[in-house]
Amino acid sequence: MSSTVDQQSNASEEDDISSTAAELGDIGSLSPHQPLRNYCFTNWQKGDMLGRGSLGPVYEGVNEFGFFFAVKEVDLPDQGGQGTPSVIQLEQEISLLSQFQHENIVQYLGTDKDDEKLYIFLELATGGSLAKLYQNYELQDSHVSAYTRQILNGLNYLHERNVVHRDIKCANILIDASGTVKLADFGLAKAIALNDVSICKGTAYWMAPEVVINRSKKGYGLAADIWSLGCTVLEMLTRKTPYSNMEVMRALFTINSGVLPHIPDTLSAEAHDFILKCLQVNPDNRPTTAELLDHPFVKRQL
Incomplete structure (x- = not known):
């Protein structure tokens, strides 16, 4: 077993259960009264790397409205590999985080993906770990x-x-x-x-x-x-x-x-x-x- 210390992610060994990943809905404008999970990520940019875990790096990101967040970037397996342990672990993490609403738990904001990578958007804690x-x-x-x-x-x-x-x-x-x-x-x-x-x-x-x-x-x-x-x-x-x-x-x-x-x-x-x-x-x-x-x-x- 080994320990990986980073600021925003410490992805660990593979887990044994899976669930469906939650997806983010778009909104037309940014409002301080709306839940963080409703912020828009259709146009976002990746910034400096905050840390790295066994499943991939975590970066700072910013969306088109100037809202900063953390983004966990994970390589997707080849088509047909959706049952691999890393994907199972990620699905579980997303499923759990999407249910939590507490000031002392990092807020899940949404997901995005392209042909090769999955991006998990999380609340940015500027002080690190x-x-x-x-x-x-x-x-x-x-x-x-x-x-x-x-x-x-x-x-x-x-x-x-x-x-x-x-x-x-x-x-x-x-x-x-x-x-x-x-x-x-x-x-x-x-x-x-x-x-x-x-x-x-x-x-x-x-x-x-x-x-x-x-x-x-x-x-x-x-x-x-x-x-x-x-x-x-x-x-x-x-x-x-x-x-x-x-x-x-x-x-x-x-x-x-x-x-x-x-x-x-x-x-x-x-x-x-x-x-x-x-x-x-x-x-x-x-x-x-x-x-x-x-x-x-x-x-x-x-």
Whole structure:
């Protein structure tokens, strides 16, 4: 397994379900009161590349009305290859994103395609990813608390709809100029029923133990995102990937053994407690998103 960090996309391993891609309808004029999904993309231009994932690059774009957005560009398979894993993964991501309306989830705007490529239009988060942010700035408890609260709000929205993200990490969380956090990269997300997700998906260093070992093939559920959230908070505060001193396979073995990533004693008591609550090896012992929203670490005043 491998991790690819970029600002707007971190396309991951192929998924196992598919659905119909949503399409964008045209409008006659741009209005600030209309939903973002209704903006027109009949005439648009591609700008600078923002990042690159395993399925292709992501660019900044602008439409004929001067509206900026991100565009994920994906090579289409040869005719007859519509069932390939990459297309299945993209169809799933589009299907899920088109249903979501929340300030802490990146907004899906529409799609376009030509003979060779599929273009997915997404809300542009001008601040890039949280991974980029902590590489440039030393985040304090006040920053991380505010970002974590917003991540939880987005996750709570997903979990109320029985959707597990499966790849929560700083590289997949975007931020705009106002400090609003956006969950992104839904290529691995899946709607679940009765915790029935049974395929090992995600990025190794942030994977929950039950995802790695898939105990007794019973599958895993929403709690897997809570473990990844704990790793993500730790990542923001330490400016390091969890299990950063280990190669991928050793990290997976360590997670499989139920050994937590190193949590420095220098972290505040509230942050330390929040992370430990998320990193319960038994998923049944992890708090829900709603319960974590009441934790002192995320309720603190800025």
